[in-house]
Amino acid sequence: MLAILPFAIYAARFGLAGLTQDLSGETYLVQAGAWLTNISVFVHMLAGSLLSFLAPLQLFPWLRRNWPALHRATGRLLILCAILTALAGLIYIALRGTVGGTAMDAGFALYGGLTGLVAVQAFRFAIARNIEHHRRWALRLFVLAIGSWLYRVQYTIWYIATDGLASTPDFSGAFDLFMNFGFYLPWLALLELILFKQQRRERH
Template sequence: MKRPWIGPLAFVVLVFLAFSLPPYLSFTPDNSRLPLDPRYPWHFPLLVGHILFGTVALIACSMQIWPWLRQKRPALHRWTGRVYVLGGVLPAGILGIFVGALAVTPGFSGKAGNVTLAIVWLFVTYRGFRAARAARYAEHRRWMIRSFALCTSIVVNRLWTVLLIVALSPMLDSQFGGDQDALIKQAVEAGIWLSWIVNLLIAEWWIERARTPKGRRPALAQA
């Protein structure tokens, strides 16, 4: 089955990484785009580890959804899958729990959103990996679609934040008392939740769509 959106998606992921990754490759806290909690000197190393392992996960999962790789190079597909799970999701997800809890910019709601995302990402990926090991490939595919949706939520997170800032701007004076920082904080927190919940809903729609034979519609009650 053709996937015309795979090329554009891979391009978006590469652009996102080209913009987000370089500041952390210097391993210098002053270059961090995210504010750090000065009470915890190990906050920055955890953040860098999360970003680097997350980069592995993003690149690997972009390869995993490529039908050609799965069909023509199944051995490479399997090895890329192991890299995605063991070298990407597992370390990035575990570190993401701590990084999310230490995040400075969002309040409790935003921290809860990031921590929940990391836990759910680890869970669905584990279920997909276990299904593959048991040769339950249809089940494996469904769980890994969910994992892919959660992995790429970081890419759309920025888009959600910008859209929410624009949407909330007319309410700057009435709802936020002219406090631009409060408006941005609200947009960041809402964007954290929306980025992965909406992605997961789209994944569920895709899974159900694949389960329904073409041309078949749910039975409707007769009038």
């Protein structure tokens, strides 16, 4: 959680600044006259910062055990942030596209769609008090919630280890193309494997 905090603070500050100030001369994300595109990207950042910070907090057993009302309240805020992050990101992709072109558009759009879907499912099973199903969807949401942080961590490790091998400024390198999906799908697959093994042990 502490490792994510600097990233969350930076994203929150950037998102808030973009919603309250004119950053047209400071970042390529701002497009003249495109108010919906501009708002969507900064809402995405602000909501995403809260999402990445709150998701690990929800996993602490002592919070659920000792402060269940707080767990539910922060959970509702988490779901709202996840849906806002997903919708705002999808709007931005649809209106302007990503810096990496079609391949990145596809990978990031799938990421946003999955985040919104998983958030709805986690909330739905929480309301239904189906704790086991809620737990599984909440874990999936956790993986997706920290995806933006994982994206940056994986790039950092790759550049340190390989000096940027197979990565280009326009994100068309082999590693870039892998990373369009590789910052969340492998982790989701690993989680599904763990959940599958847990379920098998519980049946025997």
